[in-house]
Amino acid sequence: MKILFLLVGMLVATAAEEFNYDEAKVPPYELPSLLPTRAGSTLVSPDQWQTQRRAEIFSLLEKEMFGKSPPRPALRFRIMEAAAPALGGAALRQQVRVYFSAQEEPALDLLIYRPALTKNPVPLIFGLNFKGNQSVQPDPAILLCRSWVNNKDLKKPDVHHALEESRGIDAGKWPVESAIERGYAVVTGYYGDIDPDYDDSWKNGVHALFPDIEKQRNKETWGSLAAWAWGMSVAMDWIVQEPTLDGKRVAIQGFSRLGKATLWAAACDERFAAVISQNSGAGGAALNKRIFGETVGRLNSSFPHWFCGNFRQYSQNEAAMPFDAHFLLALAAPRPLLITSATEDRWADPQGEFLAARATNPVYQLFGHPVLQATTQPPPGKLANDRIGYFLRQGPHSVTREDWQAYCDFCDQHLPKRP
Numbered sequence: 001m002k003i004l005f006l007l008v009g010m011l012v013a014t015a016a017e018e019f020n021y022d023e024a025k026v027p028p029y030e031l032p033s034l035l036p037t038r039a040g041s042t043l044v045s046p047d048q049w050q051t052q053r054r055a056e057i058f059s060l061l062e063k064e065m066f067g068k069s070p071p072r073p074a075l076r077f078r079i080m081e082a083a084a085p086a087l088g089g090a091a092l093r094q095q096v097r098v099y100f101s102a103q104e105e106p107a108l109d110l111l112i113y114r115p116a117l118t119k120n121p122v123p124l125i126f127g128l129n130f131k132g133n134q135s136v137q138p139d140p141a142i143l144l145c146r147s148w149v150n151n152k153d154l155k156k157p158d159v160h161h162a163l164e165e166s167r168g169i170d171a172g173k174w175p176v177e178s179a180i181e182r183g184y185a186v187v188t189g190y191y192g193d194i195d196p197d198y199d200d201s202w203k204n205g206v207h208a209l210f211p212d213i214e215k216q217r218n219k220e221t222w223g224s225l226a227a228w229a230w231g232m233s234v235a236m237d238w239i240v241q242e243p244t245l246d247g248k249r250v251a252i253q254g255f256s257r258l259g260k261a262t263l264w265a266a267a268c269d270e271r272f273a274a275v276i277s278q279n280s281g282a283g284g285a286a287l288n289k290r291i292f293g294e295t296v297g298r299l300n301s302s303f304p305h306w307f308c309g310n311f312r313q314y315s316q317n318e319a320a321m322p323f324d325a326h327f328l329l330a331l332a333a334p335r336p337l338l339i340t341s342a343t344e345d346r347w348a349d350p351q352g353e354f355l356a357a358r359a360t361n362p363v364y365q366l367f368g369h370p371v372l373q374a375t376t377q378p379p380p381g382k383l384a385n386d387r388i389g390y391f392l393r394q395g396p397h398s399v400t401r402e403d404w405q406a407y408c409d410f411c412d413q414h415l416p417k418r419p
């Protein structure tokens with residue numbers, strides 16, 4: 001009997017763990033319309049989009065997916081390091097601690113590299129990192145991360161030593177010098193400074209600063225993705241007042257789960273002038289209704305802290321979603337939006353990311369902007385450099401120098417020009 005239970009259990013587990021990677025098995029689906037007809041007429045003006053439909057879509061995703069975020073605090077920061085030469089003299093490095101409240105913790109350490117020789121203020125690419133600022137460059141002057149870290153090497157008893165050893169471990173994902181060469185500053189902060197990435201029923205990170213919200217937590221209360229997005233806006237409050245940086249030319253970037261958070265940050269904060277979401281997959285740029293690779297059910301079971309409670313009703317029930325990824329992407333409109341995928345990253349459904357980008361075209365069209373013209377996924381390595389851009393890289397789920405070249409090509413083309 002015991003063996004029978006074990007066998008049945010194993011079968012159920014295998015069935016539950018099966019994910020579709022076969023285009024032929026994508027179910028038929030219909031995408032909800034971004035511009036539905038109302039009483040016989042379609043939305044026609046950018047103004048109607050902005051005041052009516054965008055607001056509607058924003059509320060829908062806030063309620064059903066990410067949860068409602070609180071207002072931001074008044075800006076408070078401390079300069080941790082004044083501008084100092086870095087990267088062999090090509091850049092100036094600066095470090096700033098931005099606070100989320102009147103308390104000292106939690107707080108977000110920002111690391112800034114800007115071109116040493118370019119005239120200020122400079123445009124910039126701002127993204128959160130996964131392993132602490134010290135992981136971004138092998139630069140001994142970078143302050144070590146002080147928050148929870150998502151790296152098993154850093155759970156060694158001698159954390160300080162492990163953190164020291166982690167200097168530059170993600171430098172491949174942050175080829176800062178190549179962005180500097182192209183005239184962009186790079187700003188980054190560690191996502192765990194905002195909210196640690198594990199399921200603790202939202203007791204830690206910035207959630208802890210809002211006990212009243214937590215006391216009344218319901219299915220529409222913010223999760224961790226919304227918290228990371230909110231933290232990006234708090235960082236933006238600092239960026240826009242920093243005279244060496246051009247607050248009107250900030251592209252936000254995020255990879256994977258942070259690519260999801262970046263899309264929501266762009267939705268919540270229209271000061272970000274361009275949006276780059278890399279390999280963000282399910283719950284990000286990929287169409288969930290395709291049920292290809294990661295599913296909504298899997299997102300909710302593996303990462304119950306990411307989304308708000310309401311999102312769970314769509315586990316194994318994507319067909320019932322009154323929205324899909326194109327709704328999230330459309331909240332970036334009419335700003336330049338770059339979606340990137342990687343050929344081997346099937347878990348994130350590259351084709352679904354491309355199709356969502358395509359499905360967002362009607363909103364950009366409304367603004368008279370040229371749209372993503374490619375009707376099929378462009379070949380790897382070829383940037384579709386339209387206002388909705390798309391880039392497919394050969395290789396796995398990661399970020400590489402090649403991706404950053406695409407970011408810079410895209411920003412050169414689409415970030416607003418300096419008056």
Ligand code: GCU
Pocket residue numbers: 255256257258279280281282294299302347
């Ligand atoms: C997992 C998760 C994805 C996420 C990725 C990441 O693979 O399933 O949804 O994007 O982690 O953030 O690296």
